[in-house]
Amino acid sequence: MSKAARDFDVIVVGAGGAGLAAATVAASEGAHVLVVDADKKLGGSTSLSTGVFYAAGTSVQKKLGIEDNPADQYRYYMNVNQHKLEPSVVHRLCHDSGPTLEWLLSLGVEFKTQDLYCSGVDGIPRGHMAAGHGASIAEALEGSFTGKKVDVVLNTRVQQLLMEGDTVAGIVTEDGPFRAGAVVISTGGFGNNPRMLAELYPDAARQGDAAWYIGSKHSRGDGLNMGRAVGADIAGYNRGLLLLTTGFVQELESHLPGWLVYINREGRRFVDEYTEYSVLAEVLREQLAGECFGIFDEATRATAKAPNCPNWTPDRLDHFIKTKQIKSAPTLAELADLVGIRAETLATTIENYNADCDAGHDSWFFKEKKWLQAIRKPPFYAAPIRPQVVCWTGTGLRIDREARVLNRADRHIKGLFGAGEATGGMFGECYAAGGASIGNAVTFGRVAGRNAALFARR
Numbered sequence: 001m002s003k004a005a006r007d008f009d010v011i012v013v014g015a016g017g018a019g020l021a022a023a024t025v026a027a028s029e030g031a032h033v034l035v036v037d038a039d040k041k042l043g044g045s046t047s048l049s050t051g052v053f054y055a056a057g058t059s060v061q062k063k064l065g066i067e068d069n070p071a072d073q074y075r076y077y078m079n080v081n082q083h084k085l086e087p088s089v090v091h092r093l094c095h096d097s098g099p100t101l102e103w104l105l106s107l108g109v110e111f112k113t114q115d116l117y118c119s120g121v122d123g124i125p126r127g128h129m130a131a132g133h134g135a136s137i138a139e140a141l142e143g144s145f146t147g148k149k150v151d152v153v154l155n156t157r158v159q160q161l162l163m164e165g166d167t168v169a170g171i172v173t174e175d176g177p178f179r180a181g182a183v184v185i186s187t188g189g190f191g192n193n194p195r196m197l198a199e200l201y202p203d204a205a206r207q208g209d210a211a212w213y214i215g216s217k218h219s220r221g222d223g224l225n226m227g228r229a230v231g232a233d234i235a236g237y238n239r240g241l242l243l244l245t246t247g248f249v250q251e252l253e254s255h256l257p258g259w260l261v262y263i264n265r266e267g268r269r270f271v272d273e274y275t276e277y278s279v280l281a282e283v284l285r286e287q288l289a290g291e292c293f294g295i296f297d298e299a300t301r302a303t304a305k306a307p308n309c310p311n312w313t314p315d316r317l318d319h320f321i322k323t324k325q326i327k328s329a330p331t332l333a334e335l336a337d338l339v340g341i342r343a344e345t346l347a348t349t350i351e352n353y354n355a356d357c358d359a360g361h362d363s364w365f366f367k368e369k370k371w372l373q374a375i376r377k378p379p380f381y382a383a384p385i386r387p388q389v390v391c392w393t394g395t396g397l398r399i400d401r402e403a404r405v406l407n408r409a410d411r412h413i414k415g416l417f418g419a420g421e422a423t424g425g426m427f428g429e430c431y432a433a434g435g436a437s438i439g440n441a442v443t444f445g446r447v448a449g450r451n452a453a454l455f456a457r458r
Contacts, residue, residue, distance in 0.1 A: 010182050013183065014186040018421070027145070045421065047138040051135070081429065089401055093439065104442065185422050201390075203240075242388070267342035270287055284387055297378065392421055397422055
């Protein structure tokens, strides 16, 4: 196809953090770019997030005297997931995340030193929280379009990729075909597509109608379907991030109160209840029926408080008790019988827990002293806890370190690139750290945009 036959050099499908980064970088390479999104505004799931960016060797770390480097980040990232990832892709992610964060800083995103923390289960502060959360990242990326050849079309869902022989040559929408020298798929995940959840993320689908997705309502897996239709391979089966919830209301609470005591159906505690959210769902998955109950007593209910947990106040808890969302009973034995817990084991567990509360030291799971509250005063309560909040989906198009989409023969589908939640291979059973998803989106968005522009130029 000659250059004259093109409508654009590069078309970016999906305008979250990955798509916005791809578009502005492709335009910086001299490409005329079209951005298409199904939403009425730009930003996607990135704009809805807390805006944590996971990176090593940054200027923010250096201001605090933290010595860090991407090689150590890569080793940690791979080891915590037992190397069940795409090594070259993760290597690129880790080595480019620092420069990408510096690039965001140059665009006006503010990452304050006081907001740097050890995210996930990492021991080094690499979680950089944007001062304006994810919305500020999206706004800065959109603002970087100024002066560049970037056209935007909203409220438009791409139906399929346009092919010429074995090369992707554009897209097809309800308004007809748009031709280009390269296409970047950055449509986000499939959290709002129940059928795809059942196919590709059964751990989430197992929760049925009780599961809910916190990303963009337009994330329906369009990019995966388009890619597979032209032979793309899929990476990272049954991957994503689930958060624990009682399901009282569909409001995101990254942590439930630390004073809850998690009891499985065998009547035992099985984890420090204030363990990082990034691993709690995986720990719970190993328990009988993949669920547990948060146990507490009347003394705790009457004085309940927890930061960032608006549903865990005395009045709200009383409401949930009256609506039977929280079960109650005058004795622990009766509570165990009511919810289906082994009563004799529960009695021993609570006896040991109360002794630890009196001593001020959790000798079983080493929960912080401030969360230790004995369970003695009736009535007693049990709140069901399940992994029902779908934060993001980690199954997606398989890409290489250059963000080129691969087919099942491990060959690049010419003219097709991918980035962000629409791609897979860089997330395992353990969510390595908070901010890894945003870091992945923007980092590989840049890689995809640059390489798509270079491909289109050739």
